[in-house]
Amino acid sequence: MPTTTRAARGSGIALAIIVTCQLMLMIDGTIVNIALPRMAAELRIARTDLSWVVNAYILAFGGLLLLGGRAGDILGRRRMFTAGIALFTAASLLGGFAPSSGWLLAARALQGVGAAFAAPGTYALIAGTFAEGGPRDRAIGVLTAATSGGSAVGLILGGMLTDWASWRWVMFVNVPIGLAIVALAPRYVAETERHPGRFDLIGALTSTLGMTSLVYALIRVSSAGWGDGQALAGFGLGVVLLAAFVAVEGRAEQPIMPLRLLAGREQASAYLAMLLVPAAGISMFFFMAQYLEDVRGYSALVTGLAFLPLAAGLLVASHLAPRLLARFGITPMAAAGMTVVTVALTWLSRVGADGHIAGVLAPMTVFGLGMGFTFVSLTSRILSGVAPEDSGAASGLMQALQQTGGSLGLAILMTVFSAAAPGHGTAALAEGISAAVGATAAFTVAAIVVTLAARRHRGA
Template sequence: MSRTVSSARTPNRWWALVVLALTQLVVVLDGTIVNIALPQAQEQLGLSDVERQWVVTAYALAFGALLLLGGRIADYWGRKRTYLVGMLGFGVASAFGGLAQNGTELILARGLQGVFAALLAPAALALLTVTFPGGRERNTAFAVFGTVAGAGAAVGLVLGGVLTEFADWRWCLLVNVFFVIVGLIGGMLLVKESKAEGDNRYDVLGAITVTLGLGSLVYGFSLAEGGWGELDTIGFLALGVGLLVLFVVIERRVAQPLLPLRIVTNRVRGGAFLVQAIVGSVMIGAMLYLAFHLQIVLGLDPLPAGLASLPMTAVIMVVAPIATKLLPAIGPRPLMIGGPLIAAAGLVYLSFITADGSYLVQVLPALIVIGVGMAMVFVPLQNLALSGVAPHDAGAASATANSAMQIGGSIGLSVFTAIYASAVSGFSPAAGTAAGVAQLQAFTSGYSAAFLASAVGLVLASIIAAALIRGSKEELLPQAADPSSAALPVH
């Protein structure tokens, strides 16, 4: 048996949703908010290029590697308790980073942010799962949560631009303290405790292997930016894969697994996790190159560059409520198949950018189309990833969903960087082209290649959804009061 919170016993559940969605926004936007601020931070702290890269990688590495362990801690120790500890630690780490005096301190702070985010994110999503167990309210709650999560990367670029231009890069980290205060107060007042009861022994060996495996995988892909054939790149990737295989073997044999394989072997949930990984790669990886194009090629300052990415977020916010109303009528499958294809079309259009092109003609229409497609995906995605999960496994399933997005983003960023580098090195300017113009043309060629690769990934996501996310809308969307009674189809 598990102690759960039904919506009938949670009168403040919609205010709790606001707090939990805010939490997800903070976790996601922190992956991108420092991107625009990095040039200023590098100059003030004297960071090397390697240190600058690790400001981004340290967060992704700690976050992605520890998510599954964080999810099980939430299940066993208490989701509200884990949420509050994660929120407090995240705030302290953010303040430390905002006051950093050198590169080592900043990188350490970003790593600590990732550690506490690995507690915070699965706890928040698990609390949402048990607060809205089923029915129309659950669909609405997950649509809101998924939309906020999906828009977080773009919001991070905008907020980073505002803070960098009008304040200082340090406020890109210090601003989290205000979010943390709201999250702590809201969490204490509005969120009810829940945890998995019964035999809750920790799977220590599983925790070690998956943490080292995911860490090695993320680190290996970060090294791939310097070349896929390098010995250290191949070594860390191989080590990561080997440790993850060993993790699966361990999980099949232990009585209390860190990640019950029933969570990922379900056909529908497995498909949702794969789509989530690809979407993460696009939202984190491709959007970074959009920021580069806006600033480096189009010459926009940090704030205008951040605002220039805002139309996509605005479209997501407009289309998401429409998709939410469509969800119970047509089911999640059409949205999961059509959404990635629409977003892919926008990215294909974006791949035709030129060094002398305009934002209004070459970028804005693409962002609108991408926003429409992404909204269609975000609305059902989190719901499908957690549908049919027993309350005992809510934290582990939530961690898997977050891990898919984070690991997908890290891998996507590395893959897109390699594609970008290859396109730039292979670019040949026309005879007589000025050196400065040729350099911008080379950059644009690289960005275009990254956008095209993102489009291919989203087409693959649509194919995965068509192949794996099957069943009637009644089967795919839980309507029962207890999520454990709404099993997903496995045919």
């Protein structure tokens, strides 16, 4: 077999392993959404506390991604990639056997810790395996389809497992996949060069605790109101810790978030957009899953299948995006993608207690197309020109902002939902969900403004 053919085959297998890992991690972010009503009934979880089943994973994942990214730079990205998946797999097994809500939340948090050390290796390993330009953009397109499509696939798979078996299988399903990745990665994925250094533990601690405090305060507000003492204390502590984090990163010899990653205005705007867009996307998944099950009365399986058009739109957009990027450029593509997402969210906000299913499926397809174009464009912007020794940190920061944005967005929109649905019954629930989904568009509009403002500044 010619050398070039063997190299292409090897890089293809490595990409398949990396994509499978990313797909599993992203699936886990939404697969539990379909199972939430069953979890709540069996483990006696209050509706106002259900978001913690999602946030326990997102907070640990997003809060530790920066440390996970830098750990990969120092210790080896494949090593941390494999160790993180091993921990994630063990936590999934524990979560499947959860006898109580506390056990389940602890397992979800432990899953997030494992994911935080595995996920930065995905984009960093692609950056080290594929040359910048066309080859890397195509690989990023495949990975982006897995990243964004994983959320939709998680809802479909969650519906199948919950209806056909039990909600516990949304946890157990990760075990065989994780074991396969742990076995195959050392054989097919090349280890990266290590860059000796020390861990910025203070930075990791302040960022994680700061975001946890902030999100706790927002969730507390949704049930206790803006005058609640614990909520106000959480806001204050979160702001102080995040300010301390920025100060620490500016002085640390080897920070987990090198501030040079944000030196360029277009780079900084892409990172900010990676905070804002998932704030809309993850919240949409959360509320629309409850709309389809609790308002429309669909089974978990049918609810999952309702997200299939979204996955199809993502696959189409991720396939087309590399060619369109080469023709139109990153910023126009990113802005166009976010505009399409905004239209889809506004469309979805028109759902009602007696609406037709077409009013969900059509905007879901449009949403998938917009998200595919958006994420490929933003990822290409963030990873372009990054030094090899910073690729893990850049990947970690990008994914930390995605997960943190999703958690913050969900917490904020829970307050919108609570304010719009003070009553009981499906009509009140539909009204609250409609208001919350409509409010998600504010995040994508802000991302468009930030992206275009950065480009205008460069032109000036």
